[in-house]
Amino acid sequence: xxxxxxxxxxxxxxxxxxxxxxxxxxxxxxxxxxxxDEEGKDEIINxxxxxxxxxxxxxxxxxxxxxxxxxxxxxxxSMGRPEDFDEVFTAKENSQTDKKENNITAxxxxxxxxxxxxLIGGVCGGLANYFGIDVVLVRIIFxxxxxxxxxxxxxxxxxxxxxxSSAVKEIGGVRKKLYRDxxxxxxxGVCSGIANYFGINPWIPRAVFILASLSIVFNGNGYHHxxxxxxxxxxxxxxxxxxVIPEAKTTSEKLQMKGEKVDMNSIKKNIADxxxxxxxxxxxxxxxxxxxxxxxxxxxFREGIDFVKKIISGAVKxxxxxxxxxxxxxxxxxxxxxxxxxFSLSFAALAVFPMRTFLISDGWQNVFAWGILLFFILAPVxxxxxxxxxxxxxxxxxxxxxxxxxxxxxxxxxxxxIGFVFTMSADFKSTNIKTEEQVLLxxxxxNKLIITYPNEMDTKDDVGFIFSAFMNSYGDDTAxxxxxxxxxxxxxxxxxxxxxxKMSNGKNRQEAxxxxxxxxxxxxxxxxxxxxxxxxxxxxxxxxxNQRLLMTVYVPVGKEVSINNTFELSNDDIFTSQFPKxxxxxxxxxxxxxxxxxxxxxxxxxxxxxx
Amino acid sequence: MNIENTSSQMRKGIxxxxxxxxxxxxxxxxxxxxxxxxxxxxxIFEGTLYPLxxxxxxxxxxxYRWVESNSGPPRKYFSLTEKGAGFYKELxxxxxxxxxxxxxxxxxx
Numbered sequence: 001x002x003x004x005x006x007x008x009x010x011x012x013x014x015x016x017x018x019x020x021x022x023x024x025x026x027x028x029x030x031x032x033x034x035x036x037d038e039e040g041k042d043e044i045i046n047x048x049x050x051x052x053x054x055x056x057x058x059x060x061x062x063x064x065x066x067x068x069x070x071x072x073x074x075x076x077x078s079m080g081r082p083e084d085f086d087e088v089f090t091a092k093e094n095s096q097t098d099k100k101e102n103n104i105t106a107x108x109x110x111x112x113x114x115x116x117x118x119l120i121g122g123v124c125g126g127l128a129n130y131f132g133i134d135v136v137l138v139r140i141i142f143x144x145x146x147x148x149x150x151x152x153x154x155x156x157x158x159x160x161x162x163x164x165s166s167a168v169k170e171i172g173g174v175r176k177k178l179y180r181d182x183x184x185x186x187x188x189g190v191c192s193g194i195a196n197y198f199g200i201n202p203w204i205p206r207a208v209f210i211l212a213s214l215s216i217v218f219n220g221n222g223y224h225h226x227x228x229x230x231x232x233x234x235x236x237x238x239x240x241x242x243x244v245i246p247e248a249k250t251t252s253e254k255l256q257m258k259g260e261k262v263d264m265n266s267i268k269k270n271i272a273d274x275x276x277x278x279x280x281x282x283x284x285x286x287x288x289x290x291x292x293x294x295x296x297x298x299x300x301f302r303e304g305i306d307f308v309k310k311i312i313s314g315a316v317k318x319x320x321x322x323x324x325x326x327x328x329x330x331x332x333x334x335x336x337x338x339x340x341x342x343f344s345l346s347f348a349a350l351a352v353f354p355m356r357t358f359l360i361s362d363g364w365q366n367v368f369a370w371g372i373l374l375f376f377i378l379a380p381v382x383x384x385x386x387x388x389x390x391x392x393x394x395x396x397x398x399x400x401x402x403x404x405x406x407x408x409x410x411x412x413x414x415x416x417x418i419g420f421v422f423t424m425s426a427d428f429k430s431t432n433i434k435t436e437e438q439v440l441l442x443x444x445x446x447n448k449l450i451i452t453y454p455n456e457m458d459t460k461d462d463v464g465f466i467f468s469a470f471m472n473s474y475g476d477d478t479a480x481x482x483x484x485x486x487x488x489x490x491x492x493x494x495x496x497x498x499x500x501x502k503m504s505n506g507k508n509r510q511e512a513x514x515x516x517x518x519x520x521x522x523x524x525x526x527x528x529x530x531x532x533x534x535x536x537x538x539x540x541x542x543x544x545x546n547q548r549l550l551m552t553v554y555v556p557v558g559k560e561v562s563i564n565n566t567f568e569l570s571n572d573d574i575f576t577s578q579f580p581k582x583x584x585x586x587x588x589x590x591x592x593x594x595x596x597x598x599x600x601x602x603x604x605x606x607x608x609x610x611x
Numbered sequence: 612m613n614i615e616n617t618s619s620q621m622r623k624g625i626x627x628x629x630x631x632x633x634x635x636x637x638x639x640x641x642x643x644x645x646x647x648x649x650x651x652x653x654x655i656f657e658g659t660l661y662p663l664x665x666x667x668x669x670x671x672x673x674x675y676r677w678v679e680s681n682s683g684p685p686r687k688y689f690s691l692t693e694k695g696a697g698f699y700k701e702l703x704x705x706x707x708x709x710x711x712x713x714x715x716x717x718x719x720x
Contacts, residue, residue: 011684031658040665047661047687051641057683080656 004066010046010053015066023072024052027081034082048079055079113160120200121160160198179248180241187328188242209238235332239325339388342381349377357540358479365423371416379409428505428546432512436501436552442525444495448560449553451486451530480535483548484521488561488596488603491554498523498530499552505545515545523551555598562595622653628706629653630663631691631699634673638690664689672698 003018016024031048035041055075056067064071114125114135124142128135142156181192184202191209195202349372356369383406491497502519506512522533536547555561596603633639633647641660648655667673672695677685691699 035662038662038665040662040669044662044665047641047665048658050684051657051661054683078657080658082658084656085659085662 002068009056010050012053012057014053014056014060016056016072017066017068020067020069020072023069023076027076030082034085052076052079111159121156121198123156123159127159178245180245182247182249187332188238189247190238190241190245193245193248194241235329239329242325339384342384346377346381349373355479358538359544360424365420368416368420368423371412372420374413375409376413376417379406379413382406383410427507427543430506430509430512432502432504432506432509432516434501434503435516436499439498439500439523439551441496441498441530443527444497446496446528446559448528448562449496449530449555450528451532451553451561451563479538479544481538481544481547483536483546484532484551485549486551486553486563488598489552489554490598490602491556494556494559496556496559497554499554501550501552502547503550504547512545515542515547518542519547519549521549555596555603557598557600560595560597561603625706626655626659627663627667628699628702630660631667631672631695631702634689635691635696635699638688640678640686640688667695671695 004015005018005021006013006015007021008014028045028049031045032041035044038044052075055078056071059067059071059075111130112126113122114129124138125135128138131138146156178197179193180189181196181202182189184192186192186206191205192202194205353369353373356366360366360369386402500521500523502516502521504512504515504519506515519536520533521536524531530553532551536549538544538547553561596605598604629648629651630644633644639647641657641664644660645655645657664673668675668689671692673689674692674695675687675689678688680686
């Protein structure tokens with residue numbers, strides 16, 4: 001049975017056995033003796049005692065009830081006795097016995113994540129320490145495992161989560177707690193807080209959140225990759241984290257967050273802030289007491305007001321927070337949408353690019369086209385990607401040269417756009433003289449005419465997403481544009497008549513006329529079917545100059561007509577809107593599949609009873 | 612001749628250099644220094660370190676500031692002064708010279 005006393009040893013309350021306390025006193029005395037002639041004697045001894053007190057505290061924290069002789073001897077051993085000091089380094093034999101003793105005192109060797117040897121979580125370093133092998137070897141094994149179907153990742157993550165950090169074990173190590181990092185935040189500081197907790201770079205959790213919020217869906221067909229906007233799951237989790245994880249506000253919280261130390265300045269500042277608060281409180285209290293003296297009755301009233309004020313300010317805080325969260329969410333959505341559209345635009349531009357020869361004449365226009373592609377579309381994309389990466393990686397400051405060159409490239413891009421539009425509009429300046437020619441019908445006397453397109457359009461040569469609206473299909477030297485509008489008129493006699501007028505733009509009237517004359521558009525009648533060509537043919541020689549067709553179908557009174565096609569664009573596409581007047585029916589309605597009958601007062605839709 | 616003593620003397624000579632080097636890399640708390648030395652297989656008694664740090668500080672090679680600690684009173688964190696940095700450079704060049712010289716001598720044998 002041993003007596004235990006509590007001592008206040010350099011600011012720490014240490015329960016210690018009396019015998020151990022005697023040992024400690026003797027040790028301190030021996031130090032005093034040793035450093036008698038030393039200049040900074042008191043400081044040295046103070047430092048050493050301070051450290052001893054820290055080590056003792058550590059022992060208590062590890063679960064010792066009190067400091068025993070053994071505990072103290074271990075501490076003194078690591079500090080060294082005065083007679084050892086001259087030896088400077090503990091001899092190798094010494095360290096080996098040290099290890100042996102450690103093994104005896106701690107027979108259960110435990111696996112820790114290594115704080116000293118870590119790249120990501122210190123798992124490899126910890127394993128290496130545990131098995132006594134080289135870290136690099138362990139890392140290589142994990143990397144190989146990770147690349148073979150990610151087998152290595154799962155045990156790594158499990159070990160990361162399950163094993164304690166060596167910071168816990170190491171003397172003076174600080175236990176970490178999860179806080180939001182308000183100082184190093186982009187949105188709510190959740191990611192940087194998480195990064196602090198795991199001791200990793202903040203961009204790792206950020207990238208995880210961003211990637212998780214974008215769910216990209218690839219359709220097997222190489223052309224149709226859609227980016228399904230973004231999944232709200234990750235954002236939801238983020239917001240929950242934001243709400244749940246407290247922000248590190250006080251210095252000690254910041255310390256806990258990083259498991260590190262905050263410098264004196266911030267402590268000073270913190271204290272100064274607190275003092276300010278105290279000052280204000282004191283002043284307030286002063287004011288209140290004077291009021292209390294003068295008007296006792298009002299003080300009660302005042303308290304009530306204060307209480308209400310508190311409630312209101314709390315409510316306001318909550319509202320502000322909700323609004324903030326909402327705004328951030330919306331901003332995030334908008335930002336992601338913008339970036340995605342920019343990317344798809346650049347993809348589209350790349351895909352359209354080979355088609356430029358259908359549109360542009362050589363020379364300057366080609367130069368402008370390249371300028372647009374490189375500097376107006378690709379340069380900003382690269383710039384934005386760079387910016388995002390830098391932002392995510394937390395790179396501060398900017399490289400002026402890089403920024404400047406991005407902007408100047410972008411200006412070149414803008415100039416290319418201007419030049420392109422300018423030269424292009426010159427090419428589209430004039431229109432041709434309208435001519436109308438009659439299409440020969442093999443049997444104009446049919447009772448019903450069904451206007452139809454060939455179905456092959458949407459099968460081959462489809463370049464995918466956005467072009468279907470513009471060009472039906474294109475091959476190496478031919479493209480088809482879907483620039484046909486149809487109007488219906490009353491026929492003067494009892495046979496159908498189809499008139500076709502070809503139109504085009506051009507640099508001048510002659511060119512426009514020539515381009516219009518070049519239009520080939522086949523219309524074949526097979527009984528009641530009127531089969532149209534799949535589009536206006538554009539070749540690399542025969543550039544796109546807004547060639548368009550207006551087909552007028554004269555329908556005899558009492559006969560039916562319909563446009564029958566699965567291809568939606570054929571009746572109602574962007575180009576028909578150029579001729580709003582010629583349509584008998586409003587364009588909002590899809591005319592596909594509907595049957596019309598010509599009557600004396602015009603065209604009427606026949607309502608067919610579905611069976 | 613006592614071999615143990617000789618190698619101890621040799622180690623003693625470079626101790627200051629090592630400590631300055633550690634502090635130069637990063638502001639350090641004494642137990643950090645011990646830990647780093649340990650990983651480099653240089654085992655020292657902590658009791659040796661404190662007087663040395665105080666001496667270096669008194670010689671204006673080092674300076675320290677108090678940093679709040681979670682587990683008790685604030686700790687001293689040491690960093691190099693300008694003078695200390697100059698001193699370190701001198702030591703470094705001396706060390707490099709010595710190192711090269713010794714290597715050469717050993718090779719010639």
